Amino acid sequence: MKFGDVNAVRVPRAFFARDTALVAREMIGLVLAHETREGLAAGVIVEVEAYLAREDPASHAFRGQTARNGSMFGPPGRAYVYLIYGVHDCFNVVTRGKGVGEAVLVRALEPLVGIELMRARRGVDSVRELCRGPGKLTQALSIGRTLDGADLVRGKLGLWRPKPASSAIEIATSKRVGITRAVDLPLRFSAAGHAFVSKPGGATSAFTRRSRSKERSDSAD
DNA sequence: TGCCTGATTGCCT
DNA sequence: GGCAATCAGGCAA
Numbered sequence: 010m011k012f013g014d015v016n017a018v019r020v021p022r023a024f025f026a027r028d029t030a031l032v033a034r035e036m037i038g039l040v041l042a043h044e045t046r047e048g049l050a051a052g053v054i055v056e057v058e059a060y061l062a063r064e065d066p067a068s069h070a071f072r073g074q075t076a077r078n079g080s081m082f083g084p085p086g087r088a089y090v091y092l093i094y095g096v097h098d099c100f101n102v103v104t105r106g107k108g109v110g111e112a113v114l115v116r117a118l119e120p121l122v123g124i125e126l127m128r129a130r131r132g133v134d135s136v137r138e139l140c141r142g143p144g145k146l147t148q149a150l151s152i153g154r155t156l157d158g159a160d161l162v163r164g165k166l167g168l169w170r171p172k173p174a175s176s177a178i179e180i181a182t183s184k185r186v187g188i189t190r191a192v193d194l195p196l197r198f199s200a201a202g203h204a205f206v207s208k209p210g211g212a213t214s215a216f217t218r219r220s221r222s223k224e225r226s227d228s229a230d
Numbered sequence: 231t232g233c234c235t236g237a238t239t240g241c242c243t
Numbered sequence: 244g245g246c247a248a249t250c251a252g253g254c255a256a
């Protein structure tokens with residue numbers, strides 16, 4: 010497989026069947042690609058977050074398996090796509106093993122191939138804004154809930170490893186974004202200082218929703 | 231059965 | 244920088 014000038018090999022299932030935080034970290038620099046009738050759209054992963062099972066209250070798997078999160082408990086190397094805030098789709102990669110319930114959320118990409126297609130889907134011009142955010146990249150790559158449970162090791166949607174590997178990416182570890190529970194766990198990984206990362210640093214931005222401002226007063230920087 | 235929350239985004243001021 | 248949009252799962256009554 011070639012993405013522009015970049016040669017790449019498909020990531021095997023064994024890659025995903027490991028510790029979730031480790032998989033998340035090593036996903037930085039891989040290529041996420043989706044081929045549709047409209048054409049190929051692909052980008053380099055620059056930001057992810059790991060979601061664990063029982064010990065992680067912020068994870069959808071925390072309360073056990075349900076109809077919605079079923080694919081999160083499926084075999085590793087599958088997609089888990091869900092609707093957030095009734096508006097946006099988020100794309101996750103299932104890790105560990107069948108029945109465990111852990112996954113990695115892809116939060117941002119650097120567009121690589123199919124940029125005009127992404128522009129048309131997103132309705133914005135700026136390359137930087139095409140895939141900078143979990144809801145944005147699913148729109149840019151046309152990843153919807155119909156792809157929930159899709160096998161990423163074979164099929165039109167999947168992950169590829171550039172060869173040779175992208176020269177030494179420095180990986181920053183920080184707190185996860187946009188959650189209200191287990192906010193201190195260092196499970197967010199990003200390409201350090203990368204312009205396409207969705208939120209800077211590690212500080213969780215203050216959330217502002219309805220009557221939920223209880224005891225929040227700790228705004229970093 | 232009905233209400234509340236949430237791994238977000240983009241518009242408005 | 245603040246806040247509305249909008250849908251489905253989870254939980255209380």
